[in-house]
Amino acid sequence: MAREITEVACPHRLKASRDALDVIQGKWRIPIIISLTYGKKRFGEINKDIADISPKMLSQELKALEENKIIVRTLYDSMPVTVEYSLTELGLSLNKLLEELLIWGIHFRETIVGK
Amino acid sequence: MAREITEVACPHRLKASRDALDVIQGKWRIPIIISLTYGKKRFGEINKDIADISPKMLSQELKALEENKIIVRTLYDSMPVTVEYSLTELGLSLNKLLEELLIWGIHFRETIVGK
DNA sequence: GTAAGTAGTTACCTACAGGTAAGTAAAATA
DNA sequence: TATTTTACTTACCTGTAGGTAACTACTTAC
Numbered sequence: 327m328a329r330e331i332t333e334v335a336c337p338h339r340l341k342a343s344r345d346a347l348d349v350i351q352g353k354w355r356i357p358i359i360i361s362l363t364y365g366k367k368r369f370g371e372i373n374k375d376i377a378d379i380s381p382k383m384l385s386q387e388l389k390a391l392e393e394n395k396i397i398v399r400t401l402y403d404s405m406p407v408t409v410e411y412s413l414t415e416l417g418l419s420l421n422k423l424l425e426e427l428l429i430w431g432i433h434f435r436e437t438i439v440g441k
Numbered sequence: 442m443a444r445e446i447t448e449v450a451c452p453h454r455l456k457a458s459r460d461a462l463d464v465i466q467g468k469w470r471i472p473i474i475i476s477l478t479y480g481k482k483r484f485g486e487i488n489k490d491i492a493d494i495s496p497k498m499l500s501q502e503l504k505a506l507e508e509n510k511i512i513v514r515t516l517y518d519s520m521p522v523t524v525e526y527s528l529t530e531l532g533l534s535l536n537k538l539l540e541e542l543l544i545w546g547i548h549f550r551e552t553i554v555g556k
Numbered sequence: 557g558t559a560a561g562t563a564g565t566t567a568c569c570t571a572c573a574g575g576t577a578a579g580t581a582a583a584a585t586a
Numbered sequence: 587t588a589t590t591t592t593a594c595t596t597a598c599c600t601g602t603a604g605g606t607a608a609c610t611a612c613t614t615a616c
């Protein structure tokens with residue numbers, strides 16, 4: 327019965343969904359990921375892309391995304407040290423989820439606001 | 442160029458994604474939605490499904506989900522007053538997004554933990 | 557009358573997300 | 587020598603998410 331599915335399958339499903347949510351949640355993660363889908367960028371470039379983020383928050387969120395293997399930080403020891411951030415394979419694999427989030431968000435807006 | 446897409450299309454995309462995230466984010470929203478995908482339920486039944494939620498949090502989150510038109514609250518004035526919660530069309534339409542969240546969550550776990 | 561069930565509410569507390577402002581270090585430029 | 591650029595860090599503050607515990611109101615069963 328449905329009861330069995332609920333009790334047996336749900337804890338695992340819940341844990342995975344929660345993991346995914348934890349990675350993309352917060353105010354800045356998605357903007358950062360989207361900023362990097364258009365290619366590798368430097369700290370200052372991301373900062374310009376996302377106008378209202380403070381360097382503290384950007385630094386903090388980049389660190390978190392790096393820990394979760396969503397992005398990689400590459401340091402070039404050129405004359406003025408430059409750092410570049412880019413999406414990993416795992417980061418790129420978020421594409422479908424982000425797309426679905428976007429689609430539902432639009433649907434939500436149409437349903438709530440539109441009528 | 443990509444630059445143009447970034448600057449023109451992103452603010453709207455971001456807003457929609459953020460809207461969607463706001464609806465499902467937090468510790469209890471997804472568990473509650475999943476609990477209701479298996480049919481309408483009463484307060485006490487959801488409380489039993491999600492063992493560690495407090496009545497305060499359940500009440501609070503049900504109210505928020507109702508405000509966002511994800512669920513409906515139906516009151517039956519039978520002898521002991523009973524209340525039933527069920528998913529709306531909009532709530533049911535979250536299915537694909539939740540599925541995608543689950544799929545990526547599993548992929549994430551395999552990539553991070555598995556190897 | 558007392559207990560138990562249904563569906564919550566109220567008051568209070570803590571932890572973390574996020575924000576502001578300023579400081580840091582190293583090299584390039586003027 | 588002083589200023590600018592890049593990439594941050596540090597200290598401090600506020601607001602919200604979430605938690606605990608106890609209380610409420612109504613009804614049925616014992």
